[in-house]
Amino acid sequence: AQRVTQPEKLLSVFKGAPVELKCNYSYSGSPELFWYVQYSRQRLQLLLRHISRESIKGFTADLNKGETSFHLKKPFAQEEDSAMYYCALTLRTGGGADGLTFGKGTHLIIQP
Amino acid sequence: EAQVTQNPRYLITVTGKKLTVTCSQNMNHEYMSWYRQDPGLGLRQIYYSMNVEVTDKGDVPEGYKVSRKEKRNFPLILESPSPNQTSLYFCASSRKGQASYEQYFGPGTRLTVT
Numbered sequence: 001a002q003r004v005t006q007p008e009k010l011l012s013v014f015k016g017a018p019v020e021l022k023c024n025y026s027y028s029g030s031p032e033l034f035w036y037v038q039y040s041r042q043r044l045q046l047l048l049r050h051i052s053r054e055s056i057k058g059f060t061a062d063l064n065k066g067e068t069s070f071h072l073k074k075p076f077a078q079e080e081d082s083a084m085y086y087c088a089l090t091l092r093t094g095g096g097a098d099g100l101t102f103g104k105g106t107h108l109i110i111q112p
Numbered sequence: 113e114a115q116v117t118q119n120p121r122y123l124i125t126v127t128g129k130k131l132t133v134t135c136s137q138n139m140n141h142e143y144m145s146w147y148r149q150d151p152g153l154g155l156r157q158i159y160y161s162m163n164v165e166v167t168d169k170g171d172v173p174e175g176y177k178v179s180r181k182e183k184r185n186f187p188l189i190l191e192s193p194s195p196n197q198t199s200l201y202f203c204a205s206s207r208k209g210q211a212s213y214e215q216y217f218g219p220g221t222r223l224t225v226t
Binding site: 006009043044046086101102104105 | 152202214
């Protein structure tokens with residue numbers, strides 16, 4: 001079965017410092033990976049997906065198949081980045097997707 | 113406005129009293145899913161549905177039922193709730209068949225079972 005591991009429950013950094021949220025996965029096939037974010041009192045929303053190779057709100061994430069990792073990075077943290085971040089993985093069967101497997105989440109706190 | 117709605121948003125109930133949490137989406141999405149979010153455990157999938165009349169168990173289906181009679185609705189049913197089902201529940205929907213899809217989440221339903 002697929003698994004997503006986020007080793008840090010809590011990550012606290014100062015404003016302006018670099019941020020790296022770790023995500024490792026275990027799956028023998030070719031999964032699709034996502035980062036979802038949940039700001040305080042807001043619903044969960046997609047931040048970015050590996051297939052798009054995009055940068056959203058200054059965040060990037062590179063899929064490293066050799067290390068089975070999908071770490072989320074931002075060079076200079078901002079206070080509004082404080083949120084709960086979830087790494088997620090989906091499998092593709094028959095052109096569709098069965099669902100998302102989430103990691104346990106990392107609570108990112110940006111200190112002023 | 114494209115959205116996923118859930119009702120109720122907050123519910124306190126007693127053990128054994130059947131309840132239903134409704135979920136509705138207006139985006140004509142084929143795929144819908146229910147998750148529960150618990151501290152230290154993250155989000156875990158309860159059930160999902162690939163389309164009308166097609167439902168499958170997720171990782172933690174015990175104690176829950178779902179139905180998908182219409183494309184837009186995907187209610188979550190707790191026939192006999194127990195305190196260990198106290199949690200924050202999220203419904204989500206997405207299109208099926210895209211190479212990379214995004215799940216749209218509802219605002220959540222906080223359930224307390226005493």
